[in-house]
Structures are given as C-alpha cells and as structure tokens.
Amino acid sequence: MRVLSGIQPTGRFHWGNYFGAIRQYIDLQTEDEAYYFIANLHALTTVRDKAELVANTLDAAIDLLALGLNPDHAILFVQSDVPEVSELNWLLMSGAPFGLLERCVSYKDKVARGLASNVGLFTYPILQAADILAYDSEIVPVGEDQVQHIEVCRDLAGKFNHQYGEVFVLPKAKILEKSAKVPGTDGEKMSKSYDNTIEIFEEPKSVRKKIMRITTDTRPMEEPKDPEPDHLFQLYSLFADDVSVQELANLYRRGGFGYGEVKKTLADAAENYFSEARERRREYEAKPDEVRQILAAGATAARKKAGSVLLRAQEACGVKF
Numbered sequence: 109m110r111v112l113s114g115i116q117p118t119g120r121f122h123w124g125n126y127f128g129a130i131r132q133y134i135d136l137q138t139e140d141e142a143y144y145f146i147a148n149l150h151a152l153t154t155v156r157d158k159a160e161l162v163a164n165t166l167d168a169a170i171d172l173l174a175l176g177l178n179p180d181h182a183i184l185f186v187q188s189d190v191p192e193v194s195e196l197n198w199l200l201m202s203g204a205p206f207g208l209l210e211r212c213v214s215y216k217d218k219v220a221r222g223l224a225s226n227v228g229l230f231t232y233p234i235l236q237a238a239d240i241l242a243y244d245s246e247i248v249p250v251g252e253d254q255v256q257h258i259e260v261c262r263d264l265a266g267k268f269n270h271q272y273g274e275v276f277v278l279p280k281a282k283i284l285e286k287s288a289k290v291p292g293t294d295g296e297k298m299s300k301s302y303d304n305t306i307e308i309f310e311e312p313k314s315v316r317k318k319i320m321r322i323t324t325d326t327r328p329m330e331e332p333k334d335p336e337p338d339h340l341f342q343l344y345s346l347f348a349d350d351v352s353v354q355e356l357a358n359l360y361r362r363g364g365f366g367y368g369e370v371k372k373t374l375a376d377a378a379e380n381y382f383s384e385a386r387e388r389r390r391e392y393e394a395k396p397d398e399v400r401q402i403l404a405a406g407a408t409a410a411r412k413k414a415g416s417v418l419l420r421a422q423e424a425c426g427v428k429f
Contacts, residue, residue, distance in 0.1 A: 109139045112245035112279075114147040114187060114236075117164035118155055121171050122305035123378075124290040124298030127346050130175055132249050132284050137182040143243050143410060144177060145187045146403075149194070149235065153228040169399050171309065174389035185406030187239065192414035197238040199421050200264050203271070204234050208263060213256055221301055237261035242414040244277040255281050272424035276417075290346065291339035293322050308382060309389055316375045324367040335360035340370050347377040 113133055115121075121130065133144055146168045148161060155161045165186060177184055187193065209215070212233055219225050240248055240261050248258055258281040265276035291297065292304025299305065306318050322340060327333060335341040335357045345353050356373070359365050392399055422428035 109247055110141040110143070110243060110245050111136045111139045111247045111249065111282075112143040112145075112240055112243050113249050114145040114150070114239055115168065115172075116147045116151045117161065117168040118151050119164065119300050120167060120307045120309065122298055122300070122307050123343070123346070124292070124305065126175065126308050127290050128251055129249065129284055130172065130177075132282075133172075133182075134176045136247075136249060136282075137178060139247075141243075142182040143185075143245070143413075144172070144182050145185050145190075145239070145410070146172075147187045147239070149187045150232060153226060153232065154223060166396065166399065169403055170389060170392045170396075173392050173399065173402070174385045175308070176385070179402045179406065183406045183409045184402060185410045186403055189403070189407035190242070190410045190414050192411060192418040193235075193238045193242045196242050196414070196418050196421060197235045199425060199427070200237055200241075200268065201231065201234050203267060204231075204264055205267075208260060209233060212260065214253060233257045233260040234264065237264045240279050241265055241276045242417050243410070244413070244417060245279045246277060247282050248279050249282045249284050251284050255283065268421070268425075272421075275421050275424045289342065291342050293318055295323075295339045306378075309386060312375075312379050315378060319371045319375045319378075320368070322371065329366050330363050332363040333360045340367065340374060344370070344374045344377060347374070347381045352377075 113129070115125065115129060133142075136142060137144075146165055148165050151161060151164070155164065169184065169186075172184065173179070209230055215230055215232070218229060223229065236257050237260060240258075241264075248261075250258060258279060262278050265278050269275055269278075292299065292302055293306065294302065294304045296302055296304060306315055310318075324338075324340065338360070341356060341360060344356060348356070356370070419428060
C-alpha cells in the first residue's frame with residue numbers, strides 16, 4: 109500500500125496540524141511505501157517572500173523529523189526538488205475542464221477569507237493531483253476539507269485514462285480522524301487563517317499565556333458543566349490518556365472547580381506531551397546539513413518513481429516517442 113501526503117510550509121506547525129495530520133502521517137509511515145513532501149510550490153500562492161519560504165521549508169523538515177517522521181521508513185522530500193511533478197501538472201492541466209475547478213469549495217472559501225485570487229490558487233487541485241498521481245499513490249490521508257480535491261484528482265486521472273489508456277492509479281482518500289476537531293484559542297477550528305493557533309514548538313511560557321487567555325463561560329464554579337462541548341476539555345483530551353480524560357470529565361460534571369485550574373492542567377499536559385520532540389528538534393536544528401541530506405536522499409527516491417510515472421504518461425499522450 110503506497111501512502112502520500114504533503115504539508116505546506118506557510119508558517120510554524122500548530123496543534124491542529126499535528127493532531128489533524130502529522131500524527132497520522134507518522135502512524136502510516138510503516139506502510140509498504142510512504143511519501144511525505146513539504147509543499148513549497150503550493151505555498152507560493154500565499155508566501156511571496158523568498159527568505160520566509162526558505163526558512164519555513166527547512167523548519168518544516170526539522171519539525172517533521174522531530175515529531176517522529178523516520179527517513180528509514182518514509183521518503184521525506186521538498187516538492188520543488190521533483191520537477192517531474194510540474195511536468196505532469198501540465199499534462200493534466202491541458203485536459204482539465206474549467207468547470208471542475210470552478211466547483212471547488214476550497215478556492216471559494218480562501219478567496220472569501222481575503223486571500224488574493226490568483227491562477228495558482230485556482231489551479232491548486234491540478235498540481236495536487238500531479239503530486240498524488242506521480243507516485244502511483246493508493247492512499248492519501250486528508251482532512252474532510254480536502255476530500256473534494258481527491259475527487260478532482262480521481263476525475264482528472266480517470267479522464268486521462270479514458271483518453272490514453274490505463275496510465276494512472278486512482279487514489280482513495282483516508283479521512284484523518286481528528287482533522288476537524290482541534291479547537292483554537294477562540295473555540296473555532298485551529299487555523300493560521302483565523303489567528304487562533306498554538307504552535308507545537310512554541311516556548312512553553314508563551315503556550316501557557318495563550319492557554320490562560322482562552323475565553324470561557326461565566327457560569328459559577330460550583331455549577332456542574334457538560335465537558336463535551338467545552339473546548340478546553342476537547343484540547344485536554346488530545347494530550348491525556350483515557351483515565352485522565354475521564355477524571356477531568358467527572359470533575360466537570362460534579363462542578364466545584366475553576367477554569368484556571370483546567371487551563372493549568374492543559375498547559376502541563378501539552379508541555380509533557382511534546383517534551384521529547386522538543387529535545388529532538390534542538391538536535392536536528394543544530395545539524396541543518398544532515399536535514400538537507402535527508403531531504404536530498406528523499407528527493408532522489410521520489411524522482412525515480414515520479415520519473416517512471418511521467419514517462420508512462422508522456423508516451424501515452426504522444427509527447428514522448
């Protein structure tokens with residue numbers, strides 16, 4: 109089973125990125141083949157500063173390695189280091205129906221939130237399809253908001269196969285279990301777009317300040333409370349074991365506690381949860397050349413696979429003979 113996924117280096121990774129995607133990447137890295145890439149070409153639609161993009165890309169690699177992505181199990185690389193994907197993107201784009209892209213909800217949502225409308229953002233699903241198809245990917249772990257793009261990928265691959273023969277493997281989406289269940293500091297879904305994130309490797313003092321500023325309801329301390337809709341409880345549930353979660357749930361239902369107590373408990377749990385990863389990050393951060401070597405080795409492996417798929421597609425449609 110071949111797994112593939114990518115993550116954009118548009119800023120430092122936050123709790124939503126980890127529980128919504130990265131943790132599942134790590135769980136899936138022991139499949140037969142796993143390809144994970146840092147999507148710096150996709151990031152160009154929003155990050156227009158060279159130094160920022162370079163720094164974010166290296167930081168993303170360091171973060172993924174620190175969090176447990178193992179280059180002995182998974183192929184980790186930077187998207188732009190595999191130019192075959194950009195070539196494949198054009199083959200798909202040349203036959204992509206305009207209306208297929210117009211129906212993509214993600215583009216409409218981003219523009220509605222104030223992102224500049226550009227061709228790269230509009231055609232994002234086609235490059236994403238090239239990313240997926242270039243490695244004969246069978247499983248693509250995604251959040252619910254990206255499922256439509258996997259369907260677009262399947263449509264484009266199916267259209268190409270119908271025209272030229274069985275060239276591409278049609279991938280299936282694997283819905284990430286917590287992709288929509290990580291609340292931000294305002295209770296909405298955690299997202300850089302909403303400015304409500306807590307970064308994975310943010311300094312513990314800064315994390316505690318953000319947690320302590322989370323707005324809670326004004327019910328009296330003695331009043332029993334339902335834990336399930338409370339976003340402090342939801343966040344704590346991500347970090348704690350089942351026994352600890354149940355103990356906090358019982359406390360909510362009994363009442364007689366202050367939210368400040370819960371916030372301190374959450375901050376302690378989060379700091380402990382990422383403590384080992386924080387130490388590994390310091391080690392990788394001190395060895396940037398080693399990280400670049402890991403990415404280069406990953407790109408070499410990825411290019412070998414993508415090259416064979418590209419050649420198959422080029423021969424099928426007649427641009428290589």
